[in-house]
Amino acid sequence: EEQLVESGGSLVQPGGSLRLSCAASGFSLSYYWMNWVRQAPGKGLEWVAKIKQDGSEKDYVDSVKGRFTISRDNAKNSVYLQMNTLRVDDAAVYYCARERSRRYGIDVWGQGTTVTVSS
Amino acid sequence: QSVLTQPPSVSGAPGQRVTISCTGSTSNIGAGYDVHWYHQPPGTAPKLLMYNDVRRPSGVPDRFSGSKSGTSASLAITGLQAEDAGDYYCQSYDRSLSGLLFGGGTKLTVL
Numbered sequence: 001e002e003q004l005v006e007s008g009g010s011l012v013q014p015g016g017s018l019r020l021s022c023a024a025s026g027f028s029l030s031y032y033w034m035n036w037v038r039q040a041p042g043k044g045l046e047w048v049a050k051i052k053q054d055g056s057e058k059d060y061v062d063s064v065k066g067r068f069t070i071s072r073d074n075a076k077n078s079v080y081l082q083m084n085t086l087r088v089d090d091a092a093v094y095y096c097a098r099e100r101s102r103r104y105g106i107d108v109w110g111q112g113t114t115v116t117v118s119s
Numbered sequence: 120q121s122v123l124t125q126p127p128s129v130s131g132a133p134g135q136r137v138t139i140s141c142t143g144s145t146s147n148i149g150a151g152y153d154v155h156w157y158h159q160p161p162g163t164a165p166k167l168l169m170y171n172d173v174r175r176p177s178g179v180p181d182r183f184s185g186s187k188s189g190t191s192a193s194l195a196i197t198g199l200q201a202e203d204a205g206d207y208y209c210q211s212y213d214r215s216l217s218g219l220l221f222g223g224g225t226k227l228t229v230l
Binding site for chain 1: 152153155157159164165166167170171176206208210212217218219220221222223224
């Protein structure tokens with residue numbers, strides 16, 4: 001079974017840092033664009049970041065540019081999201097998501113990991 | 120406010136038909152980008168329901184159908200069942216953005 005499992009979410013103070021991890025099983029991450037998508041409590045889905053198969057291209061939603069960094073280690077079959085200078089409005093469930101291509105959408109989602117930002 | 124506009128809520132009785140619209144613009148849906156749909160039952164992760172405008176992933180029943188015309192797309196659900204309840208999101212792309220674009224979501228209540 002193809003699966004994504006996120007980890008690393010926790011309670012952090014405003015201004016703090018956190019690193020989320022996403023481990024894939026049942027398939028090789030190296031063939032896919034990988035994304036992070038978040039969902040604030042009671043809100044809709046918001047795309048956060050994406051990274052190309054070989055890591056050569058990355059992009060971010062404007063609200064996290066300069067604060068978040070997406071990376072991947074295909075040898076470890078994992079994707080990461082380094083989050084710095086966290087703000088209260090970054091609090092959300094963060095999903096790791098596999099995008100086969102623009103024609104196929106996100107066909108595999110993780111179960112999510114919760115980030116709480118509060119003093 | 121999302122660039123892709125969905126109705127906040129829809130409802131229907133078991134067995135009925137409901138539709139959920141997703142309205143964009145000439146820089147996203149109207150530019151020919153694919154529209155995908157996701158279903159998120161309460162407390163769970165989203166799941167791909169429709170891709171490439173009209174295609175169903177393996178395992179999705181044919182009670183679900185998608186369509187696209189101009190700057191809008193729609194998801195239709197026939198023979199409504201209790202398990203169809205939850206939130207539905209459309210997703211596409213935009214000329215001015217390199218990332219994914221999500222609609223605001225529609226909450227489906229099965230009466």
